[in-house]
Amino acid sequence: MQFTSEQLLDDGVVERAFTLGEVPGILWTPGSVSEPAPLILIGHPGGLDKMYPRLAGRARQAAAEGYASATIELPWSGDRPKSAEAEQARADLRRAIGAGEPVTDEIVDRLIHPLVEQAVPEWRATLDALLALPEIGGPVGFSGGVISIGVRLAVVEPRISAAVLFAGSYVPRSTFEEARQVTIPLHVLLQWDDEGNDRQMALDLFDAFGSKEKTLHANMGGHTGVPAFAGEEANRFFARHLR
Amino acid sequence: MQFTSEQLLDDGVVERAFTLGEVPGILWTPGSVSEPAPLILIGHPGGLDKMYPRLAGRARQAAAEGYASATIELPWSGDRPKSAEAEQARADLRRAIGAGEPVTDEIVDRLIHPLVEQAVPEWRATLDALLALPEIGGPVGFSGGVISIGVRLAVVEPRISAAVLFAGSYVPRSTFEEARQVTIPLHVLLQWDDEGNDRQMALDLFDAFGSKEKTLHANMGGHTGVPAFAGEEANRFFARHLR
Numbered sequence: 046m047q048f049t050s051e052q053l054l055d056d057g058v059v060e061r062a063f064t065l066g067e068v069p070g071i072l073w074t075p076g077s078v079s080e081p082a083p084l085i086l087i088g089h090p091g092g093l094d095k096m097y098p099r100l101a102g103r104a105r106q107a108a109a110e111g112y113a114s115a116t117i118e119l120p121w122s123g124d125r126p127k128s129a130e131a132e133q134a135r136a137d138l139r140r141a142i143g144a145g146e147p148v149t150d151e152i153v154d155r156l157i158h159p160l161v162e163q164a165v166p167e168w169r170a171t172l173d174a175l176l177a178l179p180e181i182g183g184p185v186g187f188s189g190g191v192i193s194i195g196v197r198l199a200v201v202e203p204r205i206s207a208a209v210l211f212a213g214s215y216v217p218r219s220t221f222e223e224a225r226q227v228t229i230p231l232h233v234l235l236q237w238d239d240e241g242n243d244r245q246m247a248l249d250l251f252d253a254f255g256s257k258e259k260t261l262h263a264n265m266g267g268h269t270g271v272p273a274f275a276g277e278e279a280n281r282f283f284a285r286h287l288r
Numbered sequence: 289m290q291f292t293s294e295q296l297l298d299d300g301v302v303e304r305a306f307t308l309g310e311v312p313g314i315l316w317t318p319g320s321v322s323e324p325a326p327l328i329l330i331g332h333p334g335g336l337d338k339m340y341p342r343l344a345g346r347a348r349q350a351a352a353e354g355y356a357s358a359t360i361e362l363p364w365s366g367d368r369p370k371s372a373e374a375e376q377a378r379a380d381l382r383r384a385i386g387a388g389e390p391v392t393d394e395i396v397d398r399l400i401h402p403l404v405e406q407a408v409p410e411w412r413a414t415l416d417a418l419l420a421l422p423e424i425g426g427p428v429g430f431s432g433g434v435i436s437i438g439v440r441l442a443v444v445e446p447r448i449s450a451a452v453l454f455a456g457s458y459v460p461r462s463t464f465e466e467a468r469q470v471t472i473p474l475h476v477l478l479q480w481d482d483e484g485n486d487r488q489m490a491l492d493l494f495d496a497f498g499s500k501e502k503t504l505h506a507n508m509g510g511h512t513g514v515p516a517f518a519g520e521e522a523n524r525f526f527a528r529h530l531r
Contacts, residue, residue, distance in 0.1 A: 263504035
């Protein structure tokens with residue numbers, strides 16, 4: 046892990062850009078820490094630069110409560126090299142949506158499967174590097190992003206103790222099967238009237254999770270309209286499980 | 289409103305039993321109040337004596353946050369006079385459940401319609417009497433109990449500003465129609481794996497509510513297993529809307 050820049054934000058949070066191999070990422074750590082901080086891995090749909098304001102907002106809120114946070118760019122997004130297959134899958138998705146056609150399982154599989162296969166080992170390598178830093182201890186939570194990545198991480202990565210998942214639109218059948226193997230506490234956010242979202246699929250996925258403690262919070266307000274109080278509830282979920 | 293007993297609980301909360309006409313009820317007020325308190329009307333499924341420990345627990349928690357709370361016995365429950373029709377409807381319900389038969393709309397209507405017709409004016413008269421007390425101001429919230437009563441109150445009683453509703457099992461079609469007329473902020477609790485509960489019906493009812501701000505919190509744990517943190521989230525909902 047190579048740190049490529051460091052800046053002190055006005056609330057005392059230290060923001061460091063890094064690269065791990067070819068993967069760029071950002072680490073935020075609270076200003077004053079007396080002991081190694083618990084860590085939240087912040088997911089997103091890809092495109093770090095565009096997502097930066099929202100991610101930094103979440104990271105600074107987490108830092109105020111004593112957490113370190115980190116995110117990495119997704120494969121084939123932002124400034125990372127493109128993949129012809131990923132571009133084709135995205136184009137096919139856009140075409141289907143534009144034509145008002147259903148998005149087939151075949152498109153969803155081509156869109157999501159390679160992403161999960163590539164991203165999950167990158168997140169795990171990032172976790173190795175982060176937990177080697179003296180200022181970061183654990184436990185570790187995962188928050189948001191592509192739900193199939195969150196589900197796979199919850200299944201394969203024993204260092205993740207709890208996850209906040211955002212109900213998403215394109216979920217392959219394989220994610221439902223993996224969901225049954227998830228046992229960590231989950232807090233799932235669903236925007237009830239999100240036009241780009243398949244609500245019934247989100248409810249079915251929530252039902253499929255094997256976790257004994259799982260909570261669904263459904264709110265109004267469209268895809269990016271998660272109310273501030275819902276964010277605070279997610280923070281309290283982490284406070285219950287990462288302390 | 290006639291107060292029939294008064295006791296000071298160990299946390300300084302004043303608990304007073306009352307009757308309003310033939311309806312018995314309980315009022316809890318915080319020990320130290322400098323100004324008229326906001327009020328939470330606490331619903332329940334009927335049978336005040338049996339429900340007392342849970343209701344008093346909720347009322348004392350509310351008092352710690354500065355709210356007065358009150359509840360009344362439901363028609364034909366507890367020590368109130370029985371109704372032959374209500375007894376018959378309950379017997380038919382038990383028989384259907386015992387025989388593993390579906391509970392028909394006809395039984396649900398006979399069970400719920402008269403209850404709503406009778407209980408809602410009693411709650412409103414109770415509200416008149418409570419708001420006439422100098423120690424109670426407003427705003428007013430309604431919490432829990434038979435969901436069809438909560439929905440009707442939310443529609444017809446303009447003094448109720450926000451409601452916490454518990455997804456229930458026996459909901460007549462008429463409640464769905466009334467749900468569309470509800471506009472106050474709602475916080476709906478659903479026990480996801482409640483065997484006695486029709487989950488899909490609860491989700492459909494949540495969808496039907498006309499409120500711009502409505503939140504669904506689904507948790508695991510069976511009918512009476514609402515986790516403590518879910519109660520705290522409901523309190524914070526009231527804190528946002530009754531202050």
